[in-house]
Amino acid sequence: MKYIIFLYSFIRKQKAALVLAIVFTVVAALAEVLFPFLVQELVNTLLKDKLILSFSFNELIASLIAVSLLIVISHAIIIWMQTINASELSYNMRKSLVDSFLSFPYHITRKFHSANLAFRIKNDTYLVSDRIRDLYSEFLYDTLSIIGPFIAMALIDIKLAVLAFMMVCLMTLISKPITNRVAVYERILQIYNSRLTGVIQESLSWIKSVKIFNSEESEKKRINNANTKVKNVERITGLFMSLSIPLGFFAQLASTIAVLWYGGLLLMDGTINLGNFVAAFTYEQLMSDSIKRYSNHLNKFASLKSLLDRVFELLGAYQPNNRKQSKPVENGSANAIDINVKKFSYNDRDTLFRDMNISIQKGERVLIVGDNGQGKSTIFDIVTGLTPLNEGYVSIFGEVLDNPDSQRWLQKFGVMSQQTQIIKGTLYDNLHIANTESTREEMISALIQAGGSELLDKLKDGLDSYIDEKGSSLSGGERQIIGLARLYLKTPEILLFDEPTTYLDNSKINSFAESLNNIVRGKTVLMISHDPRVFRLAERVIRIDKGKIAFDGPLQEYMGQARTN
Incomplete structure (x- = not known):
C-alpha cells in the first residue's frame, strides 16, 4: 500500500489522465473481445447459420470497422495518457529527490558520490516511470484480455475454453525459464562489455607509460582476457536464445493446434458451427498473447518494488535528529x-x-x-x-x-x-x-x-x-x-x-x-x-x-x- 500511496502522490495532479487511461483500457479490452464475436456473426451470416444478432451483412462490416477504429483510438488515448502520467511522475520524483538532497545536511550528502547519485536520480526515476507506464494500463489490459476471451470462449464451449487456457499456461511455463536465462545472460553481457570498455580506456589513458615501460604485450593480453570473456558470454547468450525463440514459437503453435483439434471435433459433430470455430481460434490468440505478457508483468512488479525501495533509501538517507550539540555552561567569548x-x-x-x-x-x-x-x-x-x-x-x-x-x-x-x-x-x-x-x-x-x-x-x-x-x-x-x-x-x-x-x-x-x-x-x-x-x-x-x-x-x-x- 505504501508504494501505491507514494506513486499516487506524484501524479495526483493528473487524476483525469489516470482515470481516462483506465476507462479506455477497459474499452479497448472489451472491443478486442467484441471483434471476434462480430466475425463469428459475419461467418454465420454468409453460411446462413444460426445468428445471435439480427444484423445484415453490411451492418456487420460497418460494426467491424467501428470496433476497429474504437480499438485504435482507445490505444492512442491510452498511450497519450500514459505519457502524461509517466512524465508527471518522473518530473515530480526527480524534483523530490533533488530538493531533498539539496536540503540534507552536508555530512549526509558527502557520503554519496556525486556522479553516482546523479545517475541514480536520473536512472531510477526513469525506470520507475517506465515500469508504471507498462503496468498501470497494460497489466489491466492483459488481465481483461485473459478473462474476456476465456468467458467468450466458455460461452461457445467450456471444455474448449479450459483446454485453450491450460495449453497456453503450460507452454508458457515450459518456455519461461529459458527466456529468463536469456535476460540474465544479457545483463551479464552488459557488465562484461562495460568491463572491457573500462580496460581499453584505462590502457589508452596511460599509453605513454605503456610504451615507456615496454608493457604493450601485457596490455594486449589483459585486454584480450576481457575480450574473451565477452565472447564466451555472447555464445552462452546465443545458445539460450537458440532454444528460447524456437520454443516460444512451438508453445504458441502447440496451443493453437490443440484448439484447432478440439474445436474441429466439436465442429464435425455439430456442437459448434463454423462461426464459433473461427471466434474460438481468435480468442485463443488473444488469450495466448496476454498470458505470455502476464509473466513479464510479474517480473516488472518485482523490479518496480526494488526500484521504489532504492528511491526510499535515498529519501530516507537523512533522519532529522532533534538532539542539539552540547552547550557550555556559559556562551563563548563575544570576540x-x-x-x-x-x-x-x-x-x-x-x-x-x-x-x-x-x-x-x-x-x-x-x-x-x-x-x-x-x-x-x-x-x-x-x-x-x-x-x-x-x-x-x-x-x-x-x-x-x-x-x-x-x-x-x-x-x-x-x-x-x-x-x-x-x-x-x-x-x-x-x-x-x-x-x-x-x-x-x-x-x-x-x-x-x-x-x-x-x-x-x-x-x-x-x-x-x-x-x-x-x-x-x-x-x-x-x-x-x-x-x-x-x-x-x-x-x-x-x-x-x-x-x-x-x-x-x-x-x-x-x-x-x-x-x-x-x-x-x-x-x-x-x-x-x-x-x-x-x-x-x-x-x-x-x-x-x-x-x-x-x-x-x-x-x-x-x-x-x-x-x-
Whole structure:
C-alpha cells in the first residue's frame, strides 16, 4: 500500500489522465473481445447459420470497422495518457529527490558520490516511470484480455475454453525459464562489455607509460582476457536464445493446434458451427498473447518494488535528529571563535579529534598545518556546521551553533578551496550565486578587486560571456579569481582558505596572494596552505598532530622551529 500511496502522490495532479487511461483500457479490452464475436456473426451470416444478432451483412462490416477504429483510438488515448502520467511522475520524483538532497545536511550528502547519485536520480526515476507506464494500463489490459476471451470462449464451449487456457499456461511455463536465462545472460553481457570498455580506456589513458615501460604485450593480453570473456558470454547468450525463440514459437503453435483439434471435433459433430470455430481460434490468440505478457508483468512488479525501495533509501538517507550539540555552561567569548571538541569521528570507531580546544580572536588570521589526514579541512567543516560534532560545541562571537548546516550560520562564512566550482552559464550567473542582490556594477568592481581586470578584457561580452561546464575554457587562475570575487560580493565575517593556490601557475601566485592580502584586512581568517606567499598572511599557526594541538603560537616562532628542524 505504501508504494501505491507514494506513486499516487506524484501524479495526483493528473487524476483525469489516470482515470481516462483506465476507462479506455477497459474499452479497448472489451472491443478486442467484441471483434471476434462480430466475425463469428459475419461467418454465420454468409453460411446462413444460426445468428445471435439480427444484423445484415453490411451492418456487420460497418460494426467491424467501428470496433476497429474504437480499438485504435482507445490505444492512442491510452498511450497519450500514459505519457502524461509517466512524465508527471518522473518530473515530480526527480524534483523530490533533488530538493531533498539539496536540503540534507552536508555530512549526509558527502557520503554519496556525486556522479553516482546523479545517475541514480536520473536512472531510477526513469525506470520507475517506465515500469508504471507498462503496468498501470497494460497489466489491466492483459488481465481483461485473459478473462474476456476465456468467458467468450466458455460461452461457445467450456471444455474448449479450459483446454485453450491450460495449453497456453503450460507452454508458457515450459518456455519461461529459458527466456529468463536469456535476460540474465544479457545483463551479464552488459557488465562484461562495460568491463572491457573500462580496460581499453584505462590502457589508452596511460599509453605513454605503456610504451615507456615496454608493457604493450601485457596490455594486449589483459585486454584480450576481457575480450574473451565477452565472447564466451555472447555464445552462452546465443545458445539460450537458440532454444528460447524456437520454443516460444512451438508453445504458441502447440496451443493453437490443440484448439484447432478440439474445436474441429466439436465442429464435425455439430456442437459448434463454423462461426464459433473461427471466434474460438481468435480468442485463443488473444488469450495466448496476454498470458505470455502476464509473466513479464510479474517480473516488472518485482523490479518496480526494488526500484521504489532504492528511491526510499535515498529519501530516507537523512533522519532529522532533534538532539542539539552540547552547550557550555556559559556562551563563548563575544570576540572570539571557540571550537571545543570533546570527541569527533566520522565512523564512531576511529577518533579523529579528542579534547581539542581552539580559540580564535575576532580579526585574527590563523594558519592550520599538519600532515595529510590529520583533519585540517575537517576543522573547517566543523566550524561552519557542515559536519556536526559528536561531543562538543562551536561558538562564534558569543553565538553557539545549535543547528548544524544552518543557512543563517553559514552566512557568516566565505570559503575558497583548491578549485572554484564553476557552473555552466554566463560570468554573471557565476557571480550572482554569491549574492543574489548584487548589481552588475558591484560584480565588475568585485572582479577588479580580485585581480580580474585581464579576465574582463579577455571576455568579449563581459558579464554576459558564456562559460563552459566546469569552467573548461578558463585557466585555474581565472577560476580562482571568480571564487575570490564571490567573497568580495558576499562580504562574510569569517574567511576560510583551503589551499587556494594549489592549481595556480607559479607566475600567477604573487598577484593572487596580493588580492588575498586585500580581502583579509579586518577579517577573521582561517587558512590551510603550503605556499609561503599565502601563509605569510597569517599571524598565528596551529599544528594538528594525531588529533591534538601540537603547536599553537606566532607565525615567526613556528617558522623558526621549522628552520631548526
